[in-house]
Amino acid sequence: xxxxxxxxxxxxxxxxxxxxxxxxxxxxxxxxxxxxxxxxxxxxxxxxxxxxxxxxxxxxxxxxxxxxxxxxxxxxxxxxxxxxxxxxxxxxxxxxxxxxxxxxxxxxxxxxxxxxxxxxxxxxxxxxxxxxxxxxxxxxxxxxxxxxxxxxxxxxxxxxxxxxxxxxxxxxxxxxxxxxxxxxxxxxxxxxxxxxxxxxxxxxxxxxxxxxxxxxxxxxxxxxxxxxxxxxxxxxxxxxxxxxxxxxxxxxxx
Amino acid sequence: xxxxxxxxxxxxxxxxxxxxxxxxxxxxxxxxxxxxxxxxxxxxxxxxxxxxxxxxxxxxxxxxxxxxxxxxxxxxxxxxxxxxxxxxxxxxxxxxxxxxxxxxxxxxxxxxxxxxxxxxxxxxxxxxxxxxxxxxxxxxxxxxxxxxxxxxxxxxxxxxxxxxxxxxxxxxxxxxxxxxxxxxxxxxxxxxxxxxxxxxxxxxxxxxxxxxxxxxxxxxxxxxxxxxxxxxxxxxxxxxxxxxxxxxxxxxxxxxxxxxxxxxxxxxxxxxxxxxxxxxxxxxxxxxxxxxxxxxxxxxxxxxxxxxxxxxxxxxxxxxxxxxxxxxxxxxxxxxxxxxxxxxxxxxxxxxxxxxxxxxxxxxxxxxxxxxxx
Numbered sequence: 097x098x099x100x101x102x103x104x105x106x107x108x109x110x111x112x113x114x115x116x117x118x119x120x121x122x123x124x125x126x127x128x129x130x131x132x133x134x135x136x137x138x139x140x141x142x143x144x145x146x147x148x149x150x151x152x153x154x155x156x157x158x159x160x161x162x163x164x165x166x167x168x169x170x171x172x173x174x175x176x177x178x179x180x181x182x183x184x185x186x187x188x189x190x191x192x193x194x195x196x197x198x199x200x201x202x203x204x205x206x207x208x209x210x211x212x213x214x215x216x217x218x219x220x221x222x223x224x225x226x227x228x229x230x231x232x233x234x235x236x237x238x239x240x241x242x243x244x245x246x247x248x249x250x251x252x253x254x255x256x257x258x259x260x261x262x263x264x265x266x267x268x269x270x271x272x273x274x275x276x277x278x279x280x281x282x283x284x285x286x287x288x289x290x291x292x293x294x295x296x297x298x299x300x301x302x303x304x305x306x307x308x309x310x311x312x313x314x315x316x317x318x319x320x321x322x323x324x325x326x327x328x329x330x331x332x333x334x335x336x337x338x339x340x341x342x343x344x345x346x347x348x349x350x
Numbered sequence: 351x352x353x354x355x356x357x358x359x360x361x362x363x364x365x366x367x368x369x370x371x372x373x374x375x376x377x378x379x380x381x382x383x384x385x386x387x388x389x390x391x392x393x394x395x396x397x398x399x400x401x402x403x404x405x406x407x408x409x410x411x412x413x414x415x416x417x418x419x420x421x422x423x424x425x426x427x428x429x430x431x432x433x434x435x436x437x438x439x440x441x442x443x444x445x446x447x448x449x450x451x452x453x454x455x456x457x458x459x460x461x462x463x464x465x466x467x468x469x470x471x472x473x474x475x476x477x478x479x480x481x482x483x484x485x486x487x488x489x490x491x492x493x494x495x496x497x498x499x500x501x502x503x504x505x506x507x508x509x510x511x512x513x514x515x516x517x518x519x520x521x522x523x524x525x526x527x528x529x530x531x532x533x534x535x536x537x538x539x540x541x542x543x544x545x546x547x548x549x550x551x552x553x554x555x556x557x558x559x560x561x562x563x564x565x566x567x568x569x570x571x572x573x574x575x576x577x578x579x580x581x582x583x584x585x586x587x588x589x590x591x592x593x594x595x596x597x598x599x600x601x602x603x604x605x606x607x608x609x610x611x612x613x614x615x616x617x618x619x620x621x622x623x624x625x626x627x628x629x630x631x632x633x634x635x636x637x638x639x640x641x642x643x644x645x646x647x648x649x650x651x652x653x654x655x656x657x658x659x660x661x662x663x664x665x666x667x668x669x670x671x672x673x674x675x676x677x678x679x680x681x682x683x684x685x686x687x688x689x690x691x692x693x694x695x696x697x698x699x700x701x702x703x704x705x706x707x708x709x710x711x712x713x714x715x716x717x718x719x720x721x722x723x724x
Contacts (some may be wrong), residue, residue, distance in 0.1 A: 157448075158446040159445075159446040159448045159449070159642050161446075163443050163445045163643075163644070164444040165443055165652070166441070166444055168652070195654065197655075197656060221568050222571060223571055224668065225668060229655075229672050230682070244668075248584070274569050274570050274694075275571030300397060301397065303398065310406055311405060315406075317403075317407070
């Protein structure tokens with residue numbers, strides 16, 4: 097264990113061990129404090145030498161080492177964050193780098209402008225993914241809407257995060273990237289986030305009379321009675337959609 | 351049209367449903383169409399018939415238990431689904447995997463790509479009316495599935511990777527059998543190409559059908575062969591190499607026009623490239639352990655979100671995982687399925703063409719409804 101913690105100063109450890117395991121040591125073989133300290137120091141030196149030798153001899157492959165979890169770093173110096181801040185002062189609320197991925201937090205009401213700027217001026221022509229995360233208890237707003245952009249020139253990826261209050265709409269980005277169409281429909285279906293300006297914001301994975309938004313944290317995993325209570329006149333409780341009544345929706349075939 | 355009595359020959363747009371139960375939709379896709387005779391005026395894909403709430407399920411189970419559920423999304427390419435989840439988890443946990451594990455993963459993933467493309471070719475050809483390739487491709491696919499079965503016991507829902515490596519060592523003699531398959535594979539691809547590439551009917555049905563330009567392809571977020579067929583050279587294996595793809599030499603085939611025939615050629619060439627990758631992996635396969643040192647209970651360190659992507663046979667398969675501090679389950683696990691995004695372009699491809707082309711287009715997009723609906 098001791099050689100796993102190279103950061104510990106060598107003086108500290110012996111003093112800690114001197115005081116604590118006194119009782120355990122006495123019943124076996126009494127060792128004076130000096131002897132013990134000497135032994136520990138010896139072991140320490142051995143371990144340090146071994147470590148040094150190992151380091152000098154051959155760097156271990158990363159897979160042989162313990163996992164190194166990524167850490168959060170400040171990414172305010174990221175060129176895109178700087179460019180965005182230059183365009184609209186204060187639009188980047190937070191910039192974070194985690195596992196090599198830059199996440200910029202921007203206000204939800206500016207998302208369309210920000211996306212348009214990033215696409216036209218910064219070359220983010222490809223919207224890889226658009227999704228949401230539900231944080232029911234959070235003060236900043238219940239939902240995070242996540243945009244994940246890609247730039248082909250230098251293969252850089254950038255994540256935008258908008259905190260959004262429950263029931264607050266967010267501007268659609270379908271007019272920026274066409275591919276956002278179904279992704280926004282899915283977020284609407286699964287989370288109930290409303291996208292203003294979306295050409296046809298309908299449910300996509302569940303059926304049109306479905307009651308609730310399944311990926312919200314308060315939606316039970318085992319599901320609910322699919323009898324829809326949203327439009328009780330069109331979709332009676334306990335039953336599926338009744339097509340002949342649902343003509344209003346797109347003027348179905350006659 | 352003017353000068354005729356319209357009342358006798360009243361032209362009316364007809365609305366029909368294609369699917370959800372139709373053999374050519376490759377699952378339960380429903381396309382609501384407005385037709386003017388044989389011409390498609392409007393097409394609207396309707397999905398969700400296979401929705402199982404996989405993303406919701408992920409939130410209830412420990413990280414390793416999520417893996418078998420990834421198999422069931424793109425069920426004709428389970429290995430790459432596993433790979434995507436493992437790569438993302440390793441990014442989140444900071445695990446690097448032993449080289450042997452990475453090579454075994456690449457072998458499995460490329461075999462899976464071959465198997466998936468064979469299913470695509472077989473069904474695409476059958477949809478257009480060429481029955482024979484089906485029997486040829488399923489012969490080779492069966493051989494590949496036999497290899498999978500020998501390795502992990504399953505033929506479709508493989509669950510053949512683990513966070514930190516792969517679950518098993520390769521069985522005795524497996525490499526030889528795999529080698530035999532790989533060496534003979536290009537000859538099989540020649541067989542399929544003999545049947546189709548210069549076939550007059552095949553060319554008539556695919557050339558200039560469903561053209562997508564490079565700009566449109568990027569705008570609609572296409573990935574995988576539909577994007578490369580439009581002439582955009584882009585492959586996750588090259589752009590963001592995972593496992594050990596950076597040590598492997600292979601080319602990205604691209605098309606010129608972005609029509610169905612180009613996408614066909616791209617996939618055929620991709621199979622040859624997969625064979626090339628497989629050959630190199632088998633030659634280079636290093637010795638050593640097949641699992642990294644991974645704690646028994648996988649626990650994240652701090653709150654954070656990561657996105658990891660792999661080049662699945664259908665395009666970019668991404669996993670977006672939000673983790674909480676000291677969490678053992680994903681707080682949110684979003685899957686970015688390539689088929690879901692690629693299918694959006696269907697109306698653009700078919701509007702203005704004939705009903706028969708719709709079948710060709712669904713084939714050329716190579717969709718799997720399991721991952722579209724999740």
